[in-house]
Amino acid sequence: MLNFTFKNQTEVLFGKGQLSEVASRLPHNAKVLFLYGGGSIKKNGIYDKTVEALGDAEVVEFHGVEPNPEFSTLMKAVEVARDNKVNFILAVGGGSVIDGAKFVAAAVNFAGDPWDILIKEAPFENPLPIGAVLTLPATGSESNGNSVVNRKETSQKRAFSSESVQPVFAVLDPEFTYSLPMRQVSNGVVDAFVHVIEQYLTYSVNAPLQDRFAEGILQTLIEEGPKSLATPTDYDVRANVMWSATMALNGLIGKGVPQDWGTHMIGHELTALHGLDHAVTLAIVLPSLMYVQRDSKKEKILQLGERVFNISEHNEEKAIDLTIKAVQDFFETMQVKTRLSDYDIDKTAIDGLVDNLERNGLTALGEHGDIDLVKAREILTLAA
Structure with a gap:
């Protein structure tokens, strides 16, 4: 740790x-x-x-x-x-x-x-x-x-x-929170989920308590998030979502562990240039970032799949693919689309997004600083 x-x-x-x-x-x-x-x-x-x-x-x-x-x-x-x-x-x-x-x-x-x-x-x-x-x-x-x-x-x-x-x-x-539009409820759950992922899905430093804290928040959001759409005035459901979102980024689960935040930095450019909701940008970027970074994040992706999504596939590469799909499917279950094309943004927009990353000095993202402009382009292309 x-x-x-x-x-x-x-x-x-x-x-x-x-x-x-x-x-x-x-x-x-x-x-x-x-x-x-x-x-x-x-x-x-x-x-x-x-x-x-x-x-x-x-x-x-x-x-x-x-x-x-x-x-x-x-x-x-x-x-x-x-x-x-x-x-x-x-x-x-x-x-x-x-x-x-x-x-x-x-x-x-x-x-x-x-x-x-x-x-x-x-x-x-x-x-x-x-x-x-x-x-x-x-x-x-x-x-x-x-x-x-x-x-x-x-x-x-x-x-x-x-x-x-x-x-x-x-x-x-x-x-x-009872009167919130469903779009904001969906966005809130996705946002909190990705906050946890940014602090969890990196590499192991022998911090099992932090891992279990993070996994508990993820599991709660997966269980309670869809309920918050189905039963908007269920106090207990809304309480669980509210407390999960606070715990996701009050500093606790990120202490003593490496953090990523590449999904957020790339997502910010989608908001700045195309006006997309913050959570929408995260749902677009994260699955593709997981795919591109699958080798450096291998241990934690497999752990996420097994512990949070109950994936028991023995073939590691297939298990990684299934875990990435499970994350993407969860976002879709929360009624948040996960492709640039879902928001009428085509591949011609990628040049501008990459240029803005360079302009803002965001050229070495991720827990290893290895998401350069080439990788950022690859992530955005996969997300198209």
């Missing part, structure tokens, strides 16, 4: 009615930037419940944070935060809103161009504290320091990570 440090500062408030605890977690004399997305929380009642939960705190609202939060939108939120001298951000929504809150928190007191935080890893000081009310389980953003921001004008999707912008608390009420 590799050396690691682990600290998760987020207080998770899980279950029915936990939103009522928000006021007690706010700083003294709180002036809150209430950040949310396109308005669905007003239709499903979460907005009114949040306003009530904020109690006597002074609140400034900012809405309109997009899926794949847009840099220009977030900069408007930064100006609102600065102008109103807020001292806390409450993000209410899914991963995009929470990611956006992290960028706003980092940018408010940043003296230079905040885009440098994303493209130059520019250090920042005194970020605003953040709380989260999760409405879409998927990214794990409610309990980690990761943030991904899109910038349409430059066709880039870039990320930064810092413990200093990790939410200090997160409300996880499974009932808040």
Whole structure:
């Protein structure tokens, strides 16, 4: 097992009615930037419940944070935060809103161009504290320091990570997910599944506990994911999916083990250039990446097949093929298509995707740094 440090500062408030605890977690004399997305929380009642939960705190609202939060939108939120001298951000929504809150928190007191935080890893000081009310389980953003921001004008999707912008608390009420569109439920399960895979499907470093943690999350998502589509208001099902998505990327299962993230990096270019949902890009890229990287990932693919998908084939090459197909079939079961052609993207788009990878310096991806532009092209070609 590799050396690691682990600290998760987020207080998770899980279950029915936990939103009522928000006021007690706010700083003294709180002036809150209430950040949310396109308005669905007003239709499903979460907005009114949040306003009530904020109690006597002074609140400034900012809405309109997009899926794949847009840099220009977030900069408007930064100006609102600065102008109103807020001292806390409450993000209410899914991963995009929470990611956006992290960028706003980092940018408010940043003296230079905040885009440098994303493209130059520019250090920042005194970020605003953040709380989260999760409405879409998927990214794990409610309990980690990761943030991904899109910038349409430059066709880039870039990320930064810092413990200093990790939410200090997160409300996880499974009932808040009942009104989600099925597309978002599907995407959330796929996103969480691939988060686990990125930390699991590498090579062995004798970390059996981490492997078993990861396999348990994968099995839960495989069992509960389809149920979340079939029975949208089953509290126990939604609770299991919500907690699985948080555990997938709260830092625990990735400690002491090598990580990949090549699927994410290639997928980000599909979002940046073609506007595909994040989870959709992962479902497209992962099966082909597994195929191209089958030799270096052989031991873990076979382990995934045996332990998670109950594949008992003795021929190793066939077992690998069956495991890759099982992953692809699971995505399809979750109603997420797995080919570029399913989204009217043909092979002529691959040149632009590879060019963007090169432009963004993403030329040595994967746990071994061996996914170069040639391999990235091969992966995208297989996914066509």
